Amino acid sequence: xxxxxxxxxxxxxxxxxxxxxxxxxxxxxxxxxxxxxxxxxxxxxxxxxxxxxxxxxxxxxxxxxxxxxxxxxxxxxxxxxxxxxxxxxxxxxxxxxxxxxxxxxxxxxxxxxxxxxxxxxxxxxxxxxxxxxxxxxxxxxxxxxxxxxxxxxxxxxxxxxxxxxxxxxxxxxxxxxxxxxxxxxxxxxxxxxxxxxxxxxxxxxxxxxxxxxxxxxxxxxxxxxxxxxxxxxxxxxxxxxxxxxxxxxxxxxxxxxxxxxxxxxxxxxxxxxxxxxxxxxxxxxxxxxxxxxxxxxxxxxxxxxxxxxxxxxxxxxxxxxxxxxxxxxxxxxxxxxxxxxxxxxxxxxxxxxxxxxxxxxxxxxxxxxxxxxxxxxxxxxxxxxxxxxxxxxxxxxxxxxxxxxxxxxxxxxxxxxxxxxxxxxxxxxxxxxxxxxxxxxxxxxxxxxxxxxxxxxxxxxxxxxxxxxxxxxxxxxxxxxxxxxxxxxxxxxxxxxxxxxxxxxxxxxxxxxxxxxxxxxxxxxxxxxxxxxxxxxxxxxxxxxxxxxxxxxxxxxxxxxxxxxxxxxxxxxxx
Amino acid sequence: xxxxxxxxxxxxxxxxxxxxxxxxxxxxxxxxxxxxxxxxxxxxxxxxxxxxxxxxxxxxxxxxxxxxxxxxxxxxxxxxxxxxxxxxxxxxxxxxxxxxxxxxxxxxxxxxxxxxxxxxxxxxxxxxxxxxxxxxxxxxxxxxxxxxxxxxxxxxxxxxxxxxxxxxxxxxxxxxxxxxxxxxxxxxxxxxxxxxxxxxxxxxx
Numbered sequence: 001x002x003x004x005x006x007x008x009x010x011x012x013x014x015x016x017x018x019x020x021x022x023x024x025x026x027x028x029x030x031x032x033x034x035x036x037x038x039x040x041x042x043x044x045x046x047x048x049x050x051x052x053x054x055x056x057x058x059x060x061x062x063x064x065x066x067x068x069x070x071x072x073x074x075x076x077x078x079x080x081x082x083x084x085x086x087x088x089x090x091x092x093x094x095x096x097x098x099x100x101x102x103x104x105x106x107x108x109x110x111x112x113x114x115x116x117x118x119x120x121x122x123x124x125x126x127x128x129x130x131x132x133x134x135x136x137x138x139x140x141x142x143x144x145x146x147x148x149x150x151x152x153x154x155x156x157x158x159x160x161x162x163x164x165x166x167x168x169x170x171x172x173x174x175x176x177x178x179x180x181x182x183x184x185x186x187x188x189x190x191x192x193x194x195x196x197x198x199x200x201x202x203x204x205x206x207x208x209x210x211x212x213x214x215x216x217x218x219x220x221x222x223x224x225x226x227x228x229x230x231x232x233x234x235x236x237x238x239x240x241x242x243x244x245x246x247x248x249x250x251x252x253x254x255x256x257x258x259x260x261x262x263x264x265x266x267x268x269x270x271x272x273x274x275x276x277x278x279x280x281x282x283x284x285x286x287x288x289x290x291x292x293x294x295x296x297x298x299x300x301x302x303x304x305x306x307x308x309x310x311x312x313x314x315x316x317x318x319x320x321x322x323x324x325x326x327x328x329x330x331x332x333x334x335x336x337x338x339x340x341x342x343x344x345x346x347x348x349x350x351x352x353x354x355x356x357x358x359x360x361x362x363x364x365x366x367x368x369x370x371x372x373x374x375x376x377x378x379x380x381x382x383x384x385x386x387x388x389x390x391x392x393x394x395x396x397x398x399x400x401x402x403x404x405x406x407x408x409x410x411x412x413x414x415x416x417x418x419x420x421x422x423x424x425x426x427x428x429x430x431x432x433x434x435x436x437x438x439x440x441x442x443x444x445x446x447x448x449x450x451x452x453x454x455x456x457x458x459x460x461x462x463x464x465x466x467x468x469x470x471x472x473x474x475x476x477x478x479x480x481x482x483x484x485x486x487x488x489x490x491x492x493x494x495x496x497x498x499x500x501x502x503x504x505x506x507x508x509x510x511x512x513x514x515x516x517x518x519x520x521x522x523x524x525x526x527x528x529x530x531x532x533x534x535x536x537x538x539x540x541x542x543x544x545x546x547x548x549x550x551x552x553x554x555x556x557x558x559x560x561x562x563x564x565x566x567x568x569x570x571x572x573x574x575x
Numbered sequence: 576x577x578x579x580x581x582x583x584x585x586x587x588x589x590x591x592x593x594x595x596x597x598x599x600x601x602x603x604x605x606x607x608x609x610x611x612x613x614x615x616x617x618x619x620x621x622x623x624x625x626x627x628x629x630x631x632x633x634x635x636x637x638x639x640x641x642x643x644x645x646x647x648x649x650x651x652x653x654x655x656x657x658x659x660x661x662x663x664x665x666x667x668x669x670x671x672x673x674x675x676x677x678x679x680x681x682x683x684x685x686x687x688x689x690x691x692x693x694x695x696x697x698x699x700x701x702x703x704x705x706x707x708x709x710x711x712x713x714x715x716x717x718x719x720x721x722x723x724x725x726x727x728x729x730x731x732x733x734x735x736x737x738x739x740x741x742x743x744x745x746x747x748x749x750x751x752x753x754x755x756x757x758x759x760x761x762x763x764x765x766x767x768x769x770x771x772x773x774x775x776x777x778x779x780x
Contacts (some may be wrong), residue, residue: 077775086587170655172585172655173637175635190633193583193620204650273756274686275655275657275754302636395767
């Protein structure tokens with residue numbers, strides 16, 4: 001618990017320790033001009049130096065490289081490490097620097113092997129491969145109104161979209177989807193079609209070489225790639241999120257895509273034809289669903305960040321009554337029953353003893369249902385086939401959902417002919433709720449927020465507590481301020497997740513911090529605490545002392561654990 | 576209820592170094608021609624929207640580097656192409672002879688399902704030059720195109736914008752035909768067989 005993690009960088013310093021550098025090698029060996037940047041140890045995989053996007057076939061000599069009129073971008077691969085997951089990151093130093101080997105030791109260490117992209121064009125032609133790649137890297141959204149750091153000062157604006165973008169493309173480099181941050185106009189579309197061509201080429205070039213490209217980092221921008229062949233998903237973020245955070249987000253987007261298509265269908269379509277144009281086959285609902293989900297992720301969603309579902313606090317007796325109500329009215333076609341509020345907070349679950357529901361599946365399901373119901377008005381009903389890919393990516397389940405305004409009941413079954421049976425069951429359950437006087441109890445519970453005053457940790461302004469056992473989290477109030485979102489993103493990414501217990505303490509000082517001006521009005525501190533049982537992230541502007549923060553953190557954890565049965569959907573109703 | 580959507584077509588341009596692949600593409604997409612020669616590095620991408628009958632298509636044109644040293648990248652570029660354009664220089668006999676190797680190379684690397692019917696279009700570029708400089712006669716080229724599988728062939732000038740739109744119209748049509756030759760059915764018939772351990776028989780239903 002007392003372990004220090006001050007001044008965490010987004011990329012853990014452990015990276016350095018796990019790169020397989022011979023201890024006696026001088027760190028800047030690559031910078032020696034007489035020596036080509038060939039791997040200094042035997043490579044299991046073919047060296048990327050033979051891979052050239054605008055380079056010579058092999059053994060590029062540094063002197064040759066430097067002789068090029070303009071050296072636009074250099075990527076450096078840290079090579080494969082067996083005991084670290086974040087290995088295949090490619091680090092691109094600032095594209096402005098001509099002498100990129102001298103940028104820093106960190107990057108020099110990672111030059112093994114090297115992929116270099118350079119251009120002999122000197123007029124900055126907008127259409128050249130390299131300038132496009134540079135464009136993607138340095139301007140994830142070239143309609144940026146302000147830079148990422150400046151935007152920190154924009155207190156009134158709670159949106160983060162300019163700092164982040166998602167792309168979905170096919171293995172053949174055809175655009176399937178791009179977050180548009182508004183209307184996808186033709187001009188943007190043309191731009192994105194070019195971008196994804198570049199991305200496809202880079203991704204496939206690495207594959208040809210026997211390695212997998214996971215991330216490209218350049219300055220404050222990280223491009224993270226998830227290859228779900230025949231689909232490639234890409235996140236471009238300036239929010240200093242870790243690779244794993246972005247991969248989790250891409251996984252959610254991929255699961256959403258599968259939810260309307262299922263995996264076999266995607267595989268089949270591309271099997272017959274690699275150049276299959278999936279975009280053409282996505283319906284209006286698919287696209288608006290993807291838009292809604294991506295917007296949600298980009299605007300920050302605590303549940304997506306910590307990989308858990310938020311829960312509604314209820315008395316234990318109320319929870320038991322709800323479980324009884326669900327199970328007593330269940331018919332044999334119902335596999336799952338869920339009570340959920342309009343912001344996706346879980347109230348009650350009914351499930352078979354032998355099956356659970358994956359967090360991602362629930363997030364996808366809620367996103368699908370709530371996106372259909374723009375208004376969430378009383379009495380609205382929905383029947384939809386859905387592939388819950390973590391449950392089974394090969395087939396569809398059928399969900400019946402009914403809104404009661406302040407919450408919704410969702411029933412899931414495996415038989416697509418059972419609409420009327422499901423609907424009848426839902427009605428029975430809701431009638432039962434009414435006769436047992438549970439409706440008002442529920443409505444009260446949903447509208448009553450969790451207050452930090454209830455918790456004996458008065459100095460804490462905001463926190464997220466996740467119970468790993470329940471895969472649920474609680475947070476005192478909606479995270480709406482842009483600053484708070486950024487604090488949480490940074491705090492989350494700062495925690496080292498490769499040890500059993502990890503603590504990360506961050507400070508954002510009023511004055512410049514770590515070379516970046518956050519423009520905050522007061523000092524802010526954050527504490528992240530991850531153990532096998534729970535995760536806690538807290539943010540405060542009231543106290544800076546680490547020992548005080550740790551004390552508050554302990555109070556919160558104790559309170560949450562003591563009230564576990566109230567805070568989280570415990571066992572649910574199983575049958 | 577199918578939406579009216581633009582089809583995205585992937586078109587690959589191949590040919591020896593210096594035959595004018597980039598110039599053709601620039602002329603087609605931007606209506607520009609540059610006298611300066613710059614070798615393409617790796618590949619380049621340009622996008623152009625055009626109407627084919629009642630359809631709007633978006634052509635994603637992959638302009639590849641002709642230089643030998645970039646050939647190892649072929650697989651990365653070629654996969655999933657809807658049409659392949661083979662370009663030669665009418666003043667350069669070698670580039671003409673290489674057309675069939677480029678075709679073979681593409682078929683091997685792109686792993687095309689039905690090589691017999693994959694759409695290729697041949698372009699003989701630089702017809703603006705003096706007759707005396709032309710090394711390949713139109714007749715010879717046409718015969719060659721027939722031998723290669725009755726491929727459409729165009730004599731173009733990227734410099735003077737001769738025949739470019741006509742060539743790309745055929746490229747787009749053939750690509751579209753190839754692209755539309757796909758099946759995609761959204762029936763949700765992949766039902767899941769759920770087996771509950773102790774399927775409850777006495778539930779209230």
